[in-house]
Amino acid sequence: MIGHPRIPPADLAHALELTRQKARLAAERQRIEASHLAAAQLIAEYTSGGGGQTDEVIAGHLGVSARTVRRVVGELMTELGARSRC
Numbered sequence: 001m002i003g004h005p006r007i008p009p010a011d012l013a014h015a016l017e018l019t020r021q022k023a024r025l026a027a028e029r030q031r032i033e034a035s036h037l038a039a040a041q042l043i044a045e046y047t048s049g050g051g052g053q054t055d056e057v058i059a060g061h062l063g064v065s066a067r068t069v070r071r072v073v074g075e076l077m078t079e080l081g082a083r084s085r086c
Contacts, residue, residue: 038062039072 055066
C-alpha cells in the first residue's frame with residue numbers, strides 16, 4: 001500500500017502489550033487511590049470524638065491487612081504533614 005508503512009507483527013504485539021500494561025497500571029492506581037480515600041474516611045470516622053479504632057479494626061472494614069492500613073496511614077500522614085492520628 002502506498003503511504004501506509006508496514007509494521008512488523010512483533011512490533012504490533014509489543015505495542016499491544018505496552019498498552020495493556022499501561023491500562024493495568026492505571027486501574028491499579030485508581031484502586032490504590034480509592035483504598036487511601038476509604039482508609040482516610042474510616043480513620044476520620046473512628047478518631048472523631050476520641051474513639052480511635054485499631055489498625056486491625058480498620059483493616060477488617062477495608063478487607064486488607066493491618067500492615068497495609070499502617071502503611072496507608074503513614075503515607076496519608078506524610079502527605080498531610082500530620083504528626084498524629086488524633
